[in-house]
Amino acid sequence: MIVVKAGGRVIKQARDKVLESIGRLGEKVILVHGGGDQVTEVSKRMGVEPTFVTSPNGIRSRYTSMEELEVYVMVMGMLNKFMTAYLIKAGKRAFGMTGVDGPTLLAERKKKIVIIDERGKKRIIDGGYTGKVVQVRTESITSILEGVDVVVMSPIAVDKEEGLPLNVDGDQAAFSIASALKAESLVLLTDVEGVLMEGKVVSHLDVSQASELSSKIGPGMNRKLMMAAESVKAGVKRVTISSGLVNDPVAEAINGRGTVIE
Amino acid sequence: MAQLKCPICGGQVSVEDDALPGELVEHECGAQLEVFKKNETLSLRLAEEVGEDWGE
Numbered sequence: 001m002i003v004v005k006a007g008g009r010v011i012k013q014a015r016d017k018v019l020e021s022i023g024r025l026g027e028k029v030i031l032v033h034g035g036g037d038q039v040t041e042v043s044k045r046m047g048v049e050p051t052f053v054t055s056p057n058g059i060r061s062r063y064t065s066m067e068e069l070e071v072y073v074m075v076m077g078m079l080n081k082f083m084t085a086y087l088i089k090a091g092k093r094a095f096g097m098t099g100v101d102g103p104t105l106l107a108e109r110k111k112k113i114v115i116i117d118e119r120g121k122k123r124i125i126d127g128g129y130t131g132k133v134v135q136v137r138t139e140s141i142t143s144i145l146e147g148v149d150v151v152v153m154s155p156i157a158v159d160k161e162e163g164l165p166l167n168v169d170g171d172q173a174a175f176s177i178a179s180a181l182k183a184e185s186l187v188l189l190t191d192v193e194g195v196l197m198e199g200k201v202v203s204h205l206d207v208s209q210a211s212e213l214s215s216k217i218g219p220g221m222n223r224k225l226m227m228a229a230e231s232v233k234a235g236v237k238r239v240t241i242s243s244g245l246v247n248d249p250v251a252e253a254i255n256g257r258g259t260v261i262e
Numbered sequence: 263m264a265q266l267k268c269p270i271c272g273g274q275v276s277v278e279d280d281a282l283p284g285e286l287v288e289h290e291c292g293a294q295l296e297v298f299k300k301n302e303t304l305s306l307r308l309a310e311e312v313g314e315d316w317g318e
Contacts, residue, residue, distance in 0.1 A: 112310065114286065122286040124296055124309060 001028045001145070002250075003183045005174035008034035009191040010244030011079065018189060019083060021250040022150060023090035029150045030141060030181075032174040033083060036062065039075045046071060053115040056122055059219055064167045069129040072167050073098075076154040084152045093148040098156040099133070100165050102140030105173060107131030107157035107166045131166035133157055133173055136180035153177070175227040182235035187253040188224060189244025194258035195221060202259050207232050210261045228261040238262040266306050268293060277304060 002025065006018045011033055022029050040050045040062070048071055051063040064072060076098065084096030099105025110127035117123045144151055155170040171188065178186040194201040195217065205213065207229045214225035221241075228239040242258025243249060252258075263276045271291035281287075285297040286309055296309035 117282070117285075121282075123282060124284040124286065 001030070001181060001183050002254075003030045003032065003174055003178040003181070003186045004189065004250055005032045005170055005187070006034065006189045006244055007170065007191065008036045008038060010189045010249075011035060011083075012037055013191065014245045014249070015083065016086070017247060018244055018249055019086045019090065021248045023087060023092055024248065025250060027184075028145050030145075030153060030177055030183075031083070031150060032153045032155060032170055032177065033076075033079060034155065034170040035076055035079045038079060039068075039072050042075045043068060043071045053113070053125075056114055056116060057219075062167075064128040064130050066129060069165065069167060073156055073165055076156055080152055080154045087150050087152070092150050094150040094152060095144050095148045096152040096154075097144070098154040098165070099168065099173060100156055100158045102137055103158045104137050104140045104153075105133050105155075105157035105168065105176070106135040106137070106160045107133050107168050109159050109162065109164075109166055129164065129166055131157055131159060131168050133168055133176040134160065136176050138177075138180050141177070141181065171224055171227060175231050178236045178239075179231045179234035184237050185254060186228075186231060186236050186239045187250055188228075188239065188241045189249050189253065190224075190241060191243070191245060192221075193243045194241050195225065203256070205259065205261045207261070225261070232261060264304050266304060268295065269307055270295075275306060277306070 043050045048067050052060050053063045054060050080096040084094045087094035109131045112124050113127045114124055141151055155168045155173040156165050157168045159166050210225045210229040214222045224241055231239055239261040240253040240258050242253035246252055264279055266275045266277050268275050268289050270293040275289050281297045283298050287295045289295055294309045295306040298305055298307055
Protein backbone atom coordinates (compact mmCIF):
# COMPACT_ATOMS: atom_id res chain seq x y z
CA MET A 1 0.00 0.00 0.00
CA ILE A 2 1.30 3.45 -0.97
CA VAL A 3 0.39 6.79 0.55
CA VAL A 4 0.88 9.74 -1.81
CA LYS A 5 0.67 13.37 -0.68
CA ALA A 6 0.34 16.00 -3.41
CA GLY A 7 0.65 19.57 -2.20
CA GLY A 8 -1.63 22.40 -3.32
CA ARG A 9 0.91 23.84 -5.75
CA VAL A 10 1.42 20.45 -7.39
CA ILE A 11 -2.36 20.02 -7.69
CA LYS A 12 -2.61 23.46 -9.26
CA GLN A 13 0.24 23.00 -11.74
CA ALA A 14 0.26 19.27 -12.47
CA ARG A 15 -2.90 17.65 -11.16
CA ASP A 16 -3.53 15.50 -14.24
CA LYS A 17 0.08 14.23 -14.32
CA VAL A 18 -0.23 13.07 -10.70
CA LEU A 19 -3.61 11.40 -11.28
CA GLU A 20 -2.44 9.69 -14.49
CA SER A 21 0.61 8.44 -12.62
CA ILE A 22 -1.60 7.01 -9.85
CA GLY A 23 -3.83 5.51 -12.54
CA ARG A 24 -0.88 3.48 -13.83
CA LEU A 25 -0.02 1.93 -10.45
CA GLY A 26 -1.02 -1.63 -9.73
CA GLU A 27 -1.11 -1.11 -5.96
CA LYS A 28 -3.66 0.29 -3.55
CA VAL A 29 -3.14 4.01 -3.03
CA ILE A 30 -4.24 6.61 -0.51
CA LEU A 31 -3.88 10.05 -2.07
CA VAL A 32 -3.85 12.94 0.40
CA HIS A 33 -4.19 16.27 -1.36
CA GLY A 34 -3.46 19.86 -0.38
CA GLY A 35 -5.13 22.96 -1.77
CA GLY A 36 -4.27 25.98 0.38
CA ASP A 37 -3.75 28.28 -2.63
CA GLN A 38 -7.08 27.25 -4.16
CA VAL A 39 -8.83 27.96 -0.83
CA THR A 40 -7.28 31.44 -0.82
CA GLU A 41 -8.44 32.11 -4.40
CA VAL A 42 -12.03 31.03 -3.76
CA SER A 43 -12.12 32.91 -0.44
CA LYS A 44 -11.22 36.11 -2.26
CA ARG A 45 -13.83 35.46 -4.96
CA MET A 46 -16.44 35.01 -2.22
CA GLY A 47 -15.40 38.22 -0.49
CA VAL A 48 -13.88 36.39 2.48
CA GLU A 49 -10.44 38.00 2.77
CA PRO A 50 -7.94 35.39 3.96
CA THR A 51 -6.17 36.30 7.19
CA PHE A 52 -2.57 35.36 7.68
CA VAL A 53 -0.72 35.43 10.98
CA THR A 54 2.99 35.29 11.74
CA SER A 55 4.35 33.09 14.48
CA PRO A 56 7.24 34.25 16.72
CA ASN A 57 9.49 32.00 14.59
CA GLY A 58 8.51 33.99 11.52
CA ILE A 59 6.28 31.33 9.96
CA ARG A 60 3.40 32.96 8.11
CA SER A 61 0.23 30.85 8.14
CA ARG A 62 -3.40 31.09 7.22
CA TYR A 63 -5.67 31.89 10.14
CA THR A 64 -8.83 29.82 9.92
CA SER A 65 -11.90 31.62 11.24
CA MET A 66 -15.28 29.84 11.18
CA GLU A 67 -16.14 31.67 7.96
CA GLU A 68 -12.88 30.49 6.40
CA LEU A 69 -13.35 26.98 7.69
CA GLU A 70 -16.60 26.85 5.74
CA VAL A 71 -14.78 27.90 2.54
CA TYR A 72 -11.93 25.47 3.32
CA VAL A 73 -14.30 22.49 3.66
CA MET A 74 -16.15 23.53 0.49
CA VAL A 75 -13.03 23.96 -1.67
CA MET A 76 -11.28 20.83 -0.38
CA GLY A 77 -14.47 18.86 -1.05
CA MET A 78 -14.63 20.27 -4.58
CA LEU A 79 -10.97 19.40 -5.31
CA ASN A 80 -11.51 15.95 -3.86
CA LYS A 81 -14.53 15.15 -6.03
CA PHE A 82 -12.92 16.41 -9.25
CA MET A 83 -9.83 14.25 -8.56
CA THR A 84 -11.95 11.22 -7.67
CA ALA A 85 -13.98 11.66 -10.87
CA TYR A 86 -10.77 11.93 -12.93
CA LEU A 87 -9.45 8.66 -11.47
CA ILE A 88 -12.76 6.92 -12.14
CA LYS A 89 -12.60 8.11 -15.76
CA ALA A 90 -9.05 6.72 -15.91
CA GLY A 91 -10.46 3.28 -15.04
CA LYS A 92 -9.70 3.22 -11.32
CA ARG A 93 -12.15 2.39 -8.59
CA ALA A 94 -11.77 5.54 -6.51
CA PHE A 95 -13.43 6.78 -3.35
CA GLY A 96 -13.22 10.40 -2.19
CA MET A 97 -13.49 11.22 1.50
CA THR A 98 -12.31 13.54 4.24
CA GLY A 99 -10.82 12.62 7.59
CA VAL A 100 -14.15 13.54 9.18
CA ASP A 101 -15.84 10.56 7.53
CA GLY A 102 -15.79 7.40 9.58
CA PRO A 103 -14.36 9.23 11.52
CA THR A 104 -10.88 8.58 10.16
CA LEU A 105 -8.75 11.51 11.33
CA LEU A 106 -9.27 12.77 14.88
CA ALA A 107 -7.59 16.02 15.80
CA GLU A 108 -7.09 18.41 18.67
CA ARG A 109 -7.83 22.05 18.06
CA LYS A 110 -5.24 24.63 18.95
CA LYS A 111 -7.32 26.69 21.32
CA LYS A 112 -4.67 29.41 21.62
CA ILE A 113 -1.79 30.46 19.38
CA VAL A 114 0.98 33.02 19.77
CA ILE A 115 1.37 35.55 16.97
CA ILE A 116 3.37 38.67 16.27
CA ASP A 117 0.65 41.29 15.83
CA GLU A 118 0.57 44.33 13.53
CA ARG A 119 2.38 46.38 16.19
CA GLY A 120 5.19 43.83 16.38
CA LYS A 121 4.07 42.57 19.78
CA LYS A 122 3.83 38.94 20.82
CA ARG A 123 0.21 38.16 21.55
CA ILE A 124 -1.95 35.14 22.42
CA ILE A 125 -5.10 34.88 20.31
CA ASP A 126 -7.82 32.29 19.82
CA GLY A 127 -6.39 29.45 17.74
CA GLY A 128 -9.05 29.35 15.02
CA TYR A 129 -10.15 26.11 13.43
CA THR A 130 -6.88 24.35 12.71
CA GLY A 131 -5.87 21.14 14.41
CA LYS A 132 -3.26 18.49 14.83
CA VAL A 133 -4.06 14.88 13.96
CA VAL A 134 -3.79 12.80 17.13
CA GLN A 135 -5.43 9.57 16.03
CA VAL A 136 -6.05 7.71 12.78
CA ARG A 137 -8.84 5.13 12.74
CA THR A 138 -7.42 2.85 10.10
CA GLU A 139 -10.42 0.51 9.94
CA SER A 140 -12.44 2.92 7.79
CA ILE A 141 -9.59 3.23 5.24
CA THR A 142 -8.76 -0.46 5.14
CA SER A 143 -12.38 -1.51 4.76
CA ILE A 144 -12.94 0.99 1.93
CA LEU A 145 -9.70 -0.11 0.24
CA GLU A 146 -11.04 -3.68 0.11
CA GLY A 147 -13.50 -2.48 -2.49
CA VAL A 148 -11.57 0.24 -4.34
CA ASP A 149 -8.09 0.97 -5.74
CA VAL A 150 -7.63 4.56 -4.57
CA VAL A 151 -8.87 6.54 -1.58
CA VAL A 152 -8.66 10.31 -2.16
CA MET A 153 -8.41 12.03 1.21
CA SER A 154 -8.94 15.73 1.99
CA PRO A 155 -6.99 17.09 4.97
CA ILE A 156 -10.02 17.76 7.14
CA ALA A 157 -10.20 16.09 10.55
CA VAL A 158 -12.85 16.01 13.22
CA ASP A 159 -12.25 17.76 16.52
CA LYS A 160 -12.13 15.10 19.24
CA GLU A 161 -13.75 17.37 21.82
CA GLU A 162 -16.08 19.67 19.93
CA GLY A 163 -17.04 17.47 16.97
CA LEU A 164 -16.36 20.19 14.39
CA PRO A 165 -14.38 19.80 11.17
CA LEU A 166 -10.84 21.18 11.42
CA ASN A 167 -8.27 22.33 8.88
CA VAL A 168 -5.26 20.04 9.32
CA ASP A 169 -1.89 20.18 7.60
CA GLY A 170 -1.90 17.82 4.60
CA ASP A 171 1.65 16.63 5.27
CA GLN A 172 0.81 15.78 8.86
CA ALA A 173 -2.34 13.96 7.73
CA ALA A 174 -0.33 11.92 5.19
CA PHE A 175 2.42 11.08 7.69
CA SER A 176 -0.15 10.07 10.30
CA ILE A 177 -2.05 7.84 7.87
CA ALA A 178 1.13 6.21 6.52
CA SER A 179 2.42 5.59 10.05
CA ALA A 180 -0.87 4.17 11.32
CA LEU A 181 -1.12 1.81 8.33
CA LYS A 182 2.62 1.03 8.35
CA ALA A 183 2.57 1.76 4.62
CA GLU A 184 5.22 0.33 2.35
CA SER A 185 5.93 3.71 0.86
CA LEU A 186 5.01 7.33 1.48
CA VAL A 187 5.59 9.65 -1.48
CA LEU A 188 5.50 13.39 -0.90
CA LEU A 189 5.11 15.25 -4.17
CA THR A 190 6.21 18.88 -3.94
CA ASP A 191 7.16 21.69 -6.32
CA VAL A 192 10.90 21.11 -5.73
CA GLU A 193 13.11 18.15 -6.69
CA GLY A 194 13.69 16.98 -3.11
CA VAL A 195 15.70 18.07 -0.08
CA LEU A 196 18.30 20.53 -1.31
CA MET A 197 21.71 21.13 0.28
CA GLU A 198 24.01 23.66 -1.37
CA GLY A 199 21.80 23.55 -4.46
CA LYS A 200 21.99 19.77 -4.87
CA VAL A 201 19.36 17.13 -4.15
CA VAL A 202 20.26 14.90 -1.20
CA SER A 203 19.46 11.45 -2.59
CA HIS A 204 19.41 9.30 0.53
CA LEU A 205 19.09 9.81 4.29
CA ASP A 206 18.72 7.44 7.20
CA VAL A 207 16.49 8.36 10.15
CA SER A 208 19.19 10.02 12.24
CA GLN A 209 20.57 11.95 9.25
CA ALA A 210 17.04 13.17 8.43
CA SER A 211 16.47 14.35 12.02
CA GLU A 212 19.85 16.06 12.08
CA LEU A 213 19.37 17.78 8.72
CA SER A 214 15.89 19.01 9.68
CA SER A 215 17.44 21.60 11.99
CA LYS A 216 19.66 22.99 9.21
CA ILE A 217 17.18 23.57 6.40
CA GLY A 218 14.37 26.01 5.69
CA PRO A 219 10.85 26.01 7.13
CA GLY A 220 8.44 23.70 5.35
CA MET A 221 11.04 21.14 4.34
CA ASN A 222 12.34 20.88 7.92
CA ARG A 223 8.93 19.72 9.15
CA LYS A 224 8.69 17.23 6.29
CA LEU A 225 12.06 15.75 7.24
CA MET A 226 11.21 15.58 10.92
CA MET A 227 7.91 13.84 10.21
CA ALA A 228 9.60 11.54 7.65
CA ALA A 229 12.05 10.35 10.31
CA GLU A 230 9.17 9.77 12.77
CA SER A 231 7.19 7.83 10.15
CA VAL A 232 10.08 5.48 9.37
CA LYS A 233 10.50 4.90 13.12
CA ALA A 234 6.75 4.15 13.30
CA GLY A 235 7.01 1.43 10.63
CA VAL A 236 6.77 3.12 7.20
CA LYS A 237 9.39 1.40 5.05
CA ARG A 238 10.36 4.36 2.91
CA VAL A 239 9.52 8.05 2.59
CA THR A 240 10.35 9.85 -0.66
CA ILE A 241 10.25 13.62 -1.11
CA SER A 242 10.20 14.29 -4.83
CA SER A 243 8.92 16.56 -7.60
CA GLY A 244 5.26 16.32 -8.56
CA LEU A 245 5.80 18.40 -11.68
CA VAL A 246 7.64 15.76 -13.77
CA ASN A 247 6.08 13.09 -15.99
CA ASP A 248 4.85 10.03 -14.09
CA PRO A 249 5.86 11.57 -10.74
CA VAL A 250 4.79 8.68 -8.49
CA ALA A 251 6.74 6.04 -10.46
CA GLU A 252 9.73 8.40 -10.60
CA ALA A 253 9.61 8.78 -6.80
CA ILE A 254 9.23 5.04 -6.24
CA ASN A 255 12.22 4.49 -8.52
CA GLY A 256 14.36 6.73 -6.33
CA ARG A 257 14.02 10.22 -7.78
CA GLY A 258 14.27 12.95 -5.14
CA THR A 259 15.23 12.31 -1.52
CA VAL A 260 14.64 8.88 0.02
CA ILE A 261 14.45 8.51 3.80
CA GLU A 262 14.56 4.91 5.10
CA MET B 263 3.11 53.32 30.92
CA ALA B 264 0.98 51.36 33.37
CA GLN B 265 2.81 49.91 36.36
CA LEU B 266 1.46 46.46 37.16
CA LYS B 267 2.38 43.75 39.62
CA CYS B 268 3.99 40.49 38.54
CA PRO B 269 1.66 37.69 39.77
CA ILE B 270 4.66 35.41 40.24
CA CYS B 271 7.34 37.45 42.05
CA GLY B 272 5.32 40.50 43.07
CA GLY B 273 7.79 42.83 41.32
CA GLN B 274 6.83 45.83 39.23
CA VAL B 275 6.16 45.39 35.49
CA SER B 276 5.86 48.32 33.05
CA VAL B 277 3.19 47.80 30.39
CA GLU B 278 2.25 50.26 27.64
CA ASP B 279 -1.08 52.00 28.25
CA ASP B 280 -2.45 50.83 24.90
CA ALA B 281 -1.45 47.17 25.41
CA LEU B 282 -4.02 44.71 24.06
CA PRO B 283 -5.43 41.68 25.88
CA GLY B 284 -3.33 38.63 25.04
CA GLU B 285 -0.11 40.64 24.70
CA LEU B 286 2.88 38.83 26.18
CA VAL B 287 5.41 40.46 28.47
CA GLU B 288 8.64 38.86 29.64
CA HIS B 289 9.43 39.83 33.22
CA GLU B 290 12.96 39.96 34.66
CA CYS B 291 12.03 37.15 37.09
CA GLY B 292 11.74 34.87 34.03
CA ALA B 293 7.95 34.66 33.96
CA GLN B 294 6.10 35.06 30.68
CA LEU B 295 3.04 37.14 31.48
CA GLU B 296 -0.18 37.75 29.56
CA VAL B 297 -2.00 41.07 29.62
CA PHE B 298 -5.74 40.79 30.27
CA LYS B 299 -8.50 43.20 31.17
CA LYS B 300 -10.18 43.00 34.57
CA ASN B 301 -13.00 45.48 35.18
CA GLU B 302 -11.67 47.56 32.26
CA THR B 303 -8.20 47.85 33.78
CA LEU B 304 -5.07 46.10 32.58
CA SER B 305 -3.83 43.20 34.64
CA LEU B 306 -1.28 40.39 34.31
CA ARG B 307 -1.43 36.63 34.64
CA LEU B 308 1.01 33.83 33.93
CA ALA B 309 0.80 33.02 30.21
CA GLU B 310 -0.16 29.48 29.38
CA GLU B 311 2.28 27.45 27.28
CA VAL B 312 1.22 27.69 23.66
CA GLY B 313 2.98 25.66 20.99
CA GLU B 314 3.12 26.34 17.29
CA ASP B 315 1.32 24.03 14.95
CA TRP B 316 -0.78 25.12 12.06
CA GLY B 317 -3.19 23.79 9.49
CA GLU B 318 -2.93 23.47 5.72
